[in-house]
Amino acid sequence: MWRCASVALFVFFIFSTSALALTPAKDAYTRGKYLLEKKDFNGAIKALNEAIQLDPKYVPSYTNRASAYRMLEQWQKATDDCNKAIQLDPRCTEAYINRGIVYNKLIYSKVFQGQKAIDVYDKATDDYDKAIQLDPHNAEAYINRGLVYHYRWHLAEFVPNLIRALHLDPKSAESKIRPQLQKAIDDYNKAVQLDPKNVLAHYIRADAYISLGQYQKAVDDYSKAIQLDPNLIEAYNNRGFAYSSLEQWRKAVDDYNKAIQLESNSADVYSHNGWFGFSNLEQWRKAVDDYNKAIQLDPKNALLYNNRGIIYRNLGQYQKAIDDYDKAIQLTPTLAQAYNNRGFAYRKLEQYQKAIDDYDKAIQLSPTLAQAYNNRGFAYSRLKQWQRQCQKMVGDYSKAIQLDPNSAEAYGNRGFEYRTFGQWQKARDDLNKAIQLESKTALGCFTGSEEYTSIADQQNVIDECNRAIPFHQNWERQWKTIHNWSKAIKLRPKDAVAYYERAKVYLKLEQYGKAVDDCSKVIELNPKFAEAYYNRGLAYHELGKTNLADKDRKKAKELGYKPDLKHITPSAGNER
Numbered sequence: 001m002w003r004c005a006s007v008a009l010f011v012f013f014i015f016s017t018s019a020l021a022l023t024p025a026k027d028a029y030t031r032g033k034y035l036l037e038k039k040d041f042n043g044a045i046k047a048l049n050e051a052i053q054l055d056p057k058y059v060p061s062y063t064n065r066a067s068a069y070r071m072l073e074q075w076q077k078a079t080d081d082c083n084k085a086i087q088l089d090p091r092c093t094e095a096y097i098n099r100g101i102v103y104n105k106l107i108y109s110k111v112f113q114g115q116k117a118i119d120v121y122d123k124a125t126d127d128y129d130k131a132i133q134l135d136p137h138n139a140e141a142y143i144n145r146g147l148v149y150h151y152r153w154h155l156a157e158f159v160p161n162l163i164r165a166l167h168l169d170p171k172s173a174e175s176k177i178r179p180q181l182q183k184a185i186d187d188y189n190k191a192v193q194l195d196p197k198n199v200l201a202h203y204i205r206a207d208a209y210i211s212l213g214q215y216q217k218a219v220d221d222y223s224k225a226i227q228l229d230p231n232l233i234e235a236y237n238n239r240g241f242a243y244s245s246l247e248q249w250r251k252a253v254d255d256y257n258k259a260i261q262l263e264s265n266s267a268d269v270y271s272h273n274g275w276f277g278f279s280n281l282e283q284w285r286k287a288v289d290d291y292n293k294a295i296q297l298d299p300k301n302a303l304l305y306n307n308r309g310i311i312y313r314n315l316g317q318y319q320k321a322i323d324d325y326d327k328a329i330q331l332t333p334t335l336a337q338a339y340n341n342r343g344f345a346y347r348k349l350e351q352y353q354k355a356i357d358d359y360d361k362a363i364q365l366s367p368t369l370a371q372a373y374n375n376r377g378f379a380y381s382r383l384k385q386w387q388r389q390c391q392k393m394v395g396d397y398s399k400a401i402q403l404d405p406n407s408a409e410a411y412g413n414r415g416f417e418y419r420t421f422g423q424w425q426k427a428r429d430d431l432n433k434a435i436q437l438e439s440k441t442a443l444g445c446f447t448g449s450e451e452y453t454s455i456a457d458q459q460n461v462i463d464e465c466n467r468a469i470p471f472h473q474n475w476e477r478q479w480k481t482i483h484n485w486s487k488a489i490k491l492r493p494k495d496a497v498a499y500y501e502r503a504k505v506y507l508k509l510e511q512y513g514k515a516v517d518d519c520s521k522v523i524e525l526n527p528k529f530a531e532a533y534y535n536r537g538l539a540y541h542e543l544g545k546t547n548l549a550d551k552d553r554k555k556a557k558e559l560g561y562k563p564d565l566k567h568i569t570p571s572a573g574n575e576r
Contacts, residue, residue: 029061032068059085063094070102080100094137100127100144107151124148139195143204146187149180150208184208191339199228203235210242218242233262267298287311302332309341318345318544336366340375347379349544350513355379366569370404373397378413382510393417408437481505496525499533509536515539530559 032047048065049060066081082099085092103124107117128145131138152369188205191198206221222239225232240255291308298304309324325342328335343358359376362369380389397414400407415430485502492498503518519536522529537552 020450023054025058025061026049028054029058029064032061033064036064038066039071041071044068045072057088059089059092059095062088063092063098066095066098066102070098070105073105075102075106091134093131093141095140095142096127096131096134097138097141100124100131100148103127104144104147121148121152128139131468137194139191139198139201142187142191143201146184146191146208147204148184148188150184150204150211152180157467178212181208181211184210197228199225199232202228203232206235207238210238210245211246215242215245219246231262233259236262237268253273260345265297267294267301267304284311284315288315301332302328302335302338305331306335306338306341309338313345313348315340316541316544316546316549318348321345334365334370336362336372338368339365340372343375343379347375347382348542350382350511352379352382356383357406368403370400370407370410373400373403374407374410377410377417381413390417406437408434411437482509494525496522496529496532499525500529500535503532503535503539507535510542512539514540516543528559530556530561533559534561534563 027524027566028047028051032044035041035044035047036285042540045068046063048061048068052065053063055061062081062085066085069078069081070074079099079102082095082102085095086099089095103120106120107124108291125145125148128141128148131141132145135141152420158169185205185208188201188208191201192205195201202221202225206218206225209215209221218243222235224244226239229235230454236255236259240259243249243252243255253529288308288311291304291311295301295304295308305324305328309321311329312321312324322342322345325338325345328338329342332338338364339358343355343362346352346358348357356376356379359372359379362372363376366372373396377393377400378512380393380396383389394414394417397410397417400410401414404410404534411430412434415427415434418427418430460475482502485498485505489502499518499521503515503522504516504520506512516536516539519532519539522532523536526532533552534556537549537556540546540552
């Protein structure tokens with residue numbers, strides 16, 4: 001798990017204070033240093049130009065002018081001044097630190113890529129090594145070297161093989177990333193030891209802890225940074241992320257609200273509050289409000305629309321979710337997750353072919369997106385001619401498992417299909433694996449065949465499945481039940497109970513449109529049948545027709561119905 005909260009890049013001004021006789025050169029230098037402190041960078045450069053012209057061998061004039069050039073992103077001029085300072089004084093610590101920061105900035109600005117980027121990072125490391133060798137008590141040197149180690153693994157952006165490793169072999173990738181992060185933390189520790197009140201040292205060490213998944217340590221460091229600087233917005237925002245990772249949702253919301261209080265125009269803070277705060281508290285309406293504000297501030301951010309779409313989906317407002325996914329795709333046509341999520345919404349609306357088309361596109365854009373394979377396999381099972389798709393379903397579930405060996409859902413779904421083929425041993429193995437991976441997930445189970453398993457083995461598997469899904473019935477039995485009730489309806493077309501019982505089975509199989517039809521028939525035959533109104537309301541809710549759902553539930557309540565069982569539907573994967 002390699003997650004990283006947003007990071008504010010702090011910049012150090014490296015000032016030199018060597019003695020200089022009272023001369024016009026000193027006056028120009030002093031004026032330049034003052035303007036640099038006041039962030040008048042062009043004015044500082046002008047004054048320092050004058051100082052250098054009057055005394056071309058005074059090293060601090062070059063190091064301070066380098067800082068001004070760096071702040072104006074004039075990288076080559078900044079580098080030239082650092083080189084000149086080192087030429088005049090090879091022991092000038094400030095020049096090495098300044099030049100190292102320039103190298104860092106060149107990487108962040110993506111001026112260099114691939115191996116060239118790695119080479120520039122190495123140059124930065126060499127400069128900080130030299131600065132620390134010259135001044136072992138310089139906290140800024142340790143902090144900046146730590147930043148190099150910390151973000152070197154972000155070079156995955158330039159190295160496709162490492163990106164692939166992160167997807168296909170996380171443990172191997174972790175073995176490459178973790179040592180760099182630990183080196184960074186060692187340097188931050190040294191900086192804190194040298195300067196315990198250094199806000200940046202605590203702040204960026206917390207960020208490194210987040211990258212390592214050590215969230216409580218991150219909380220402690222962000223708290224220290226906030227104690228030192230109560231107006232540090234990024235610390236509240238990132239501590240909120242750490243709290244959400246610790247599932248301390250209320251504390252996360254409090255931190256995001258504080259960040260919003262300090263900076264009401266940050267789309268990131270609103271989106272974090274909506275996603276990591278209110279969503280986890282299942283306060284979906286508040287989450288939507290925060291995303292509305294984030295989108296107002298950053299209307300071209302595709303991820304904001306994608307995430308708001310997920311919240312609408314959780315509210316059962318599938319058409320609104322689709323509208324948001326449409327916008328995300330319009331803004332970023334290569335956003336595979338938006339296609340994957342839109343496919344899920346289409347499936348909930350029983351538009352299965354559209355769902356499959358979206359999963360196809362998600363897979364085309366991101367061939368390693370395991371969720372898309374699992375979800376496409378599930379969508380195939382909902383087509384009218386689903387029996388013809390069995391091989392495709394198994395193929396998709398197998399691919400999902402290959403990409404994500406810890407996917408309980410893919411094992412569970414593949415187990416269903418093996419059962420369809422009568423391959424009971426494979427079905428049992430897959431379902432056992434699913435239960436082993438996530439025993440609390442509702443997976444579904446099958447009835448074993450005595451031809452292939454003993455009664456004891458069969459009962460053992462059923463017991464394990466039942467521990468995971470206490471309310472889920474055997475899928476095959478449901479279809480047989482539908483067949484039996486259909487025969488009853490054919491014989492007794494005005495039997496309201498028969499339609500009602502068949503509607504209940506359709507609900508369990510997520511055949512919501514058919515459930516609505518049967519419940520409507522029940523109500524036509526018996527307008528006082530309270531349970532039919534309630535179940536039709538459930539089906540309408542799953543179809544995203546919330547107004548009709550509320551109306552039916554209200555009617556059921558008026559008729560005296562009090563539900564005592566939860567409605568459980570099969571799992572087809574959660575896209576995040």
